[in-house]
Amino acid sequence: MHIPDGYLSPATAVVMYGAAAPFWYQAVGKVKEVLKSRAAPFVAVFAAFCFVIQMLNIPVPGGTTAHAVGSVLMAIVLGPWAAVIGGSTALIIQAFFFGDGGITAIGANCFNMAIAMPFVGYAVYRLLAGRLPSVRRRTIAAAIGAYIGVNVAALLTALELGLQPVFWSEGGKALYNPYGLGVTIPAMMTVHLTIIGIAEAAVTGAAIAYLARRHSEIFEDGWAAKGKSLALGKMGWALVGILGALVIATPLGLIGTGSADFEWAAEQLKGMVGYVPSGLSSMGTVWRFAPLPDYTLPTLGANSGFLEQSLAYILSAVVGVSLLFVVFFATRIILNRRANRNAT
Amino acid sequence: MLRLTLRRRDFVGRSLSGMTGVLERALYSEEEARQPGLLQSMDPRVKIVAVLLLILTAALAHHLITVGVVYGLVLLLAYFSNLSLSSFAKRGWLGITLFSAAVFVPALFLLPGHPLLVLLEGPPIRLAITDASLYSAALFVGRVGTSVSLALLLVSTTRWADQLRGMGRLRVPEVFVVVLGMTYRYIFLLLRAASNLFLARASRTVSATSGAEQRRWAGSAVGVLVKRSVKLSADVHLAMQARGFSGTIRTLDEYIMRDEDWLMLFLTAFAVAGLILLDGRLPWG
Numbered sequence: 001m002h003i004p005d006g007y008l009s010p011a012t013a014v015v016m017y018g019a020a021a022p023f024w025y026q027a028v029g030k031v032k033e034v035l036k037s038r039a040a041p042f043v044a045v046f047a048a049f050c051f052v053i054q055m056l057n058i059p060v061p062g063g064t065t066a067h068a069v070g071s072v073l074m075a076i077v078l079g080p081w082a083a084v085i086g087g088s089t090a091l092i093i094q095a096f097f098f099g100d101g102g103i104t105a106i107g108a109n110c111f112n113m114a115i116a117m118p119f120v121g122y123a124v125y126r127l128l129a130g131r132l133p134s135v136r137r138r139t140i141a142a143a144i145g146a147y148i149g150v151n152v153a154a155l156l157t158a159l160e161l162g163l164q165p166v167f168w169s170e171g172g173k174a175l176y177n178p179y180g181l182g183v184t185i186p187a188m189m190t191v192h193l194t195i196i197g198i199a200e201a202a203v204t205g206a207a208i209a210y211l212a213r214r215h216s217e218i219f220e221d222g223w224a225a226k227g228k229s230l231a232l233g234k235m236g237w238a239l240v241g242i243l244g245a246l247v248i249a250t251p252l253g254l255i256g257t258g259s260a261d262f263e264w265a266a267e268q269l270k271g272m273v274g275y276v277p278s279g280l281s282s283m284g285t286v287w288r289f290a291p292l293p294d295y296t297l298p299t300l301g302a303n304s305g306f307l308e309q310s311l312a313y314i315l316s317a318v319v320g321v322s323l324l325f326v327v328f329f330a331t332r333i334i335l336n337r338r339a340n341r342n343a344t
Numbered sequence: 345m346l347r348l349t350l351r352r353r354d355f356v357g358r359s360l361s362g363m364t365g366v367l368e369r370a371l372y373s374e375e376e377a378r379q380p381g382l383l384q385s386m387d388p389r390v391k392i393v394a395v396l397l398l399i400l401t402a403a404l405a406h407h408l409i410t411v412g413v414v415y416g417l418v419l420l421l422a423y424f425s426n427l428s429l430s431s432f433a434k435r436g437w438l439g440i441t442l443f444s445a446a447v448f449v450p451a452l453f454l455l456p457g458h459p460l461l462v463l464l465e466g467p468p469i470r471l472a473i474t475d476a477s478l479y480s481a482a483l484f485v486g487r488v489g490t491s492v493s494l495a496l497l498l499v500s501t502t503r504w505a506d507q508l509r510g511m512g513r514l515r516v517p518e519v520f521v522v523v524l525g526m527t528y529r530y531i532f533l534l535l536r537a538a539s540n541l542f543l544a545r546a547s548r549t550v551s552a553t554s555g556a557e558q559r560r561w562a563g564s565a566v567g568v569l570v571k572r573s574v575k576l577s578a579d580v581h582l583a584m585q586a587r588g589f590s591g592t593i594r595t596l597d598e599y600i601m602r603d604e605d606w607l608m609l610f611l612t613a614f615a616v617a618g619l620i621l622l623d624g625r626l627p628w629g
Contacts, residue, residue: 005402044530093528178451178455207563215567
């Protein structure tokens, strides 16, 4: 699931760094606040753990093996914010020193595997495990959480890769990943819904079962319990909400602006909402017969050069990222005010 | 250990060979970075900035020529850094780059353009490799290979400790750099713990075991590692406190930029800006 350099356009890479940034910022603050001087060794050891777990092969029914990502496990044991930092550090080391995953794609890879995956997996686990779970219930909840978490990460990877044909050059040449969503989503999801999802669920469930039986103190007075503030919290849920909205909005937004691959977009929309809006489908035919696919900003002509186009993309990326920051800080201010008012 | 290569298909053997592979790679690049050469003598800050800028150029390039020029620069740097060119090229183009080429094969028949080689011509379907698809494939694979080679160039000429200090000096937050350094250290410790677990199982297994049993064992192994990590982080913290750590991090190193380093930095900046501008002016295709 590690995206290498060259698969994502620079604009996508920048957007993904931007999407990961508020989570990194919040996670560093949370972990420092809870762990104080313990933070550095704690994070380092668990980042190393995250790295090592990806080296282990897990046997899967059918005779093959797959390796787990492990970030849902980390989120359950240590809280999702610690999982964000541990997972991200491991991914950065993999990119810089072992060539796994691209350096430009660090934002995207961290967002998929070290942010979305632990958050979603943890939320599912908490929902299913309830207040005082038995070992069995804990194990099943952890396995389901891991299965859903790894599939969300795979879906995000497929979305990011599948949007790349939008960045095709004017001559119809693929500049980055050449496959649209119609290919990337089935390709990623078939292996993750079957082989890799099962491996992730099996290893997470078994590890939680082992810890719950032999070392139940980890859940009772360990990090998960002691660091209550390491749990999601209001801010975390707010971020998860924004995240979900963004994931849903991105493909729809691209259809709205008209992408190079309009055919699949219309098909995709049909699959999602059951029909293609008549306005969209007629616009689709207009675009299909246009001499040049139109995917520049409205203010720029279709004949504008590469630099202007990239600039336009980067500018729109900056707009999106700053909007994300505005929402993030606004929510933080509101929540802090409310907390202060309640305290007095 | 040698026996295990025979049992690679088994999950224990696979995990062990994966783990020893990581150790081998880390040791090899550390050894390589000790050799004398052009890049080895450069300030790590300059190297990190230069490599990042060149990767960005390769990512922004819309023309094969631009990517080719960047790769030419990479080879030139590798040559003056006394890296074995054949092994350097091999490491850059096998693995992920070869994989990317394989991934692109179906796309060769999907992209529109002027057909060069028609494999199948029937009324409903037409399988043809077009000029645009061939060019796209070359650009895509070239871009991936060049980026991988650039990252490889940095790893092969910079010792891990220098790379970290370089990052620290580039105003990457100190806490982050320290965490990276400690993580790298503990990766090897935990890798050894994990490979001991797997080796112990391998040496005690005499017959085939069921898949369910294997998964349970792998899960327990991960659980053991979690538990050890919790203990390890507590121990490390106590050891740090015993040595006077109170939460602030201090480092000793001080780098001084020499004229050569400035020269290298400006050369890279010039090459990168020039390449991006030229790339924008080239006609399409």
